[in-house]
Amino acid sequence: MSTAPTPYLSVQDLKVHFPTPDGIVKATDGLSFDLERGKTLGIVGESGSGKSVSSSAILGLHRGSSAQVSGHILLDGVDLLELSNEDMRKMRGRDVSMIFQDPLSAMHPYYTVGNQLVEAYRVHNKVTKKEARARAVEMLDRVGIPNPDKRIGDYPHQFSGGMRQRAMIAMGLINDPGLLIADEPTTALDVTVQAQILDLLQDLQREFNSAVIIITHDLGVVAEMADDVLVMYAGRAVEHGPCKEILTHPEMPYTWGLLSSVPDVSGDTNARLLPIPGSPPSLLNPPTGCAFHPRCLHRDKVPGDLCRTELPPLVVGTRIGSHLKRCHLSDPDSIYESEVLPEIAPDLVDEIVADKATDNAADDAEGAR
Amino acid sequence: MLAYVIRRIFVGVAMLLAMSLVTFTLFFASPVDPAQYACGKNCSPVQREQARKALGYPSRGEGVWESNIKGPAEMWGTFAKGIVKGRQFPADEELRKAAPENVVDCAAPCFGYSTYSIRTVNEMVGEALPVTFSIALAAVILWIFFGVLIGVLAAVTKGSFLDRGIVGTSLFLYAFPSFFIGTFLLTYISIKWSLYPLPSYTSIADGGVGTWASNLLLPAVTLAMLYMAGYVRMTRAFVLESQAEDYVRTARAKGLATRKVLFKHALRAALTPLVTMAGLDFASVLGGAIITESIFNFNGLGKLAVSANTNYDLPVLIGIVLIAGAFVITANIIVDILYAFIDPRVRVG
Incomplete structure (x- = not known):
């Protein structure tokens, strides 16, 4: 048995619980994933599914609050949850950094962009202001801000939305961190700017060879960026695997619902936009069994009321070993192809049928030989 | 501009x-x-x-x-x-x-002539104004310094015993009328227990800065106490609010030390509304701290206004009303200009 290389980031059974007067809110309840350097993990889910809470836990941002964080977060072999507050502070921004959703509110309105970048650099590097400034100009130039030596003296409100997010990215990468967490980095931006920002992130990831976690509810972003996808629901992973596999052969009805909710501008107008009925559950009193069962359209296909009574474990899916799912359905792939896909992408069904036909023909041909 | x-x-x-x-x-x-x-x-x-x-x-x-x-x-x-x-x-x-x-x-x-006092209003106001100004200045320094300091302390220790104590005490003090605090300080601290000499206004020219300041302490504390209670609560609220801002989270995510996050990032934003409040409050105190001046028998604008009112000395009353109004209007203008220096968004936009 060959020892697999230790992943750069390994999250094991991460739990983030918030005690409240009404009980414990289990924002993240047993999350595990690995991430290599140079790879991108997309975490997908609705608001309140625990995406941001989990990533804040990696940065140790829950320290000093009432949150109870347990499990292991191994970054390059070091368990971040066992570090002292001061050691964790030193990791922040240097080894792990984060880009937030709304760059206007995430940058301090009273300080210049340059001031904030310089500050981020000087926390972790003993350099003069002049050297830090040069580094800040270099980073602003790298993320594509024109005239960086002039714009460095601007305040965030003098930047456009896209430029602000570029500046945030520059700030996130100024210390060359091994892990970059991007929390909905394009949600607050224009569609035209979104693509530019995603391209920039990809370029920089290649250049810095960092691991990237991209948190989003936009499957388009995932398809563009991610190597792996982790779908979260009610604080737990419900589906996890390689991006292409998850997007083409999802095995969990919640993922189907997410896919159905994506509008396809270029696609067939017969395709329907099907929202997931209901709303995300309260994490204070999550539903029994599978947390998704009250909204699941396919729960009747599972015998014996199992969805309501028993939480399905995260198990290997029906197709490949790296595909994990948390669902009781025994034959999800065929349900997806026969019931879900015709509704959301009728043209894809034809392709699959054609694919199968050629497969069969090939099999037949082989059999004939 | x-x-x-x-x-x-x-x-x-x-x-x-x-x-x-x-x-x-x-x-x-x-x-x-x-x-x-x-x-x-x-x-x-x-x-x-x-x-x-x-x-x-x-x-x-x-x-x-x-x-x-x-x-x-x-x-x-x-x-x-x-x-x-x-x-x-x-x-x-x-x-x-x-x-x-x-x-x-x-x-x-x-500003007119008071036939009651047989002097011009300008003279009377000119004598009273330095007294009021001194009390107001000493009070504003006290209440801003301690108010903001204690407020930040409460915000940082939110939910703790200390925080609850601070909030409770400030509410308690807030409910006390200044004539109570003033009378207490004068009667007990100064007279009965002789802990602090009886204050009487001495100008800097007459007694130097030390005497001037020490005589101002009790009246300034009386005046500051009421405002301070309010400032503690406001500072606490503003700091808590700005601590929840995204840019404070960014500051933490950068790896800044807690103290720097608090003072450079969170408090900076909380100061803006505080400066506004302080400017206007200072101006309104300049119009005369009637109760405080009366208790300690300081001949400031407030006391002048009271005696002018009792004697129906119209010219003096009009003069004081105008001067107090001028302070408030001027303070408003200054605060608005200050805003431009504090908040870059106002400056450029």
Whole structure:
């Protein structure tokens, strides 16, 4: 048995619980994933599914609050949850950094962009202001801000939305961190700017060879960026695997619902936009069994009321070993192809049928030989 | 920016003019005849007319204010002219000719002449203002320093025993009227227990900075206590609010030390509303800390206003109202200009 290389980031059974007067809110309840350097993990889910809470836990941002964080977060072999507050502070921004959703509110309105970048650099590097400034100009130039030596003296409100997010990215990468967490980095931006920002992130990831976690509810972003996808629901992973596999052969009805909710501008107008009925559950009193069962359209296909009574474990899916799912359905792939896909992408069904036909023909041909 | 400041100053002056006109009208609407008041109880109609002329009030006729409309407008005109050009008292020219040795010159800006005190309003206000200014300055330093400090402390330890204690105590102090605190400090601390010498106002010129400041301590504490309680609670709220801001989370995510996150990032944003409040509160205290000055017998604007009110000394009252108003308007303008320095979004936008 060959020892697999230790992943750069390994999250094991991460739990983030918030005690409240009404009980414990289990924002993240047993999350595990690995991430290599140079790879991108997309975490997908609705608001309140625990995406941001989990990533804040990696940065140790829950320290000093009432949150109870347990499990292991191994970054390059070091368990971040066992570090002292001061050691964790030193990791922040240097080894792990984060880009937030709304760059206007995430940058301090009273300080210049340059001031904030310089500050981020000087926390972790003993350099003069002049050297830090040069580094800040270099980073602003790298993320594509024109005239960086002039714009460095601007305040965030003098930047456009896209430029602000570029500046945030520059700030996130100024210390060359091994892990970059991007929390909905394009949600607050224009569609035209979104693509530019995603391209920039990809370029920089290649250049810095960092691991990237991209948190989003936009499957388009995932398809563009991610190597792996982790779908979260009610604080737990419900589906996890390689991006292409998850997007083409999802095995969990919640993922189907997410896919159905994506509008396809270029696609067939017969395709329907099907929202997931209901709303995300309260994490204070999550539903029994599978947390998704009250909204699941396919729960009747599972015998014996199992969805309501028993939480399905995260198990290997029906197709490949790296595909994990948390669902009781025994034959999800065929349900997806026969019931879900015709509704959301009728043209894809034809392709699959054609694919199968050629497969069969090939099999037949082989059999004939 | 300059155009903005000039415009604000113009508007401020216009507001002052309007305010003085309203003040005049209000005083004329009162049922008391100031001439009768100045003249005394056993006053013949002739003497009363004499007094009226000396005061410079228009003739009232018999019984009612027949010149109600004309009276205040006319008086206000004379008053406004006095501010610009200066005046001479008594207001009536015949009276001045009859007794030139009694004529008082009141140079511009002349706020009037108090026949009750036989002095110009400018002189009286000029004496009272430094007293009030000293108390207000000492109080504002105390309440901002301790208010913000304790407020930040409460915000940082939110939910703890200390925080609850601070919030509770400040509510408790907030509920205490300043005459209680002032009387307590004066009667017990100064007189009965002799813990602190009885304060009496000494100007810097007379006793130096040390004596000046030490005499101000008790009145300033009295005045500051009430405001401080409010500032503790506001600071706490503002800091808690800004600690929840995204940019404070960014600051933490950068790896900044907790202290730097608090003081450079969170407190910076919380200071903006505090500066606004402090500017306006300081201005309103400058208009006279009536209760504090009365308790400690400091002859400031507040005490002057009280005695002018008791004696129906209209010129003094009008002068004080105008000066207090001018402080508030000026403070407003200064705060708005300060805003541009504090908040870059205002500066450029």
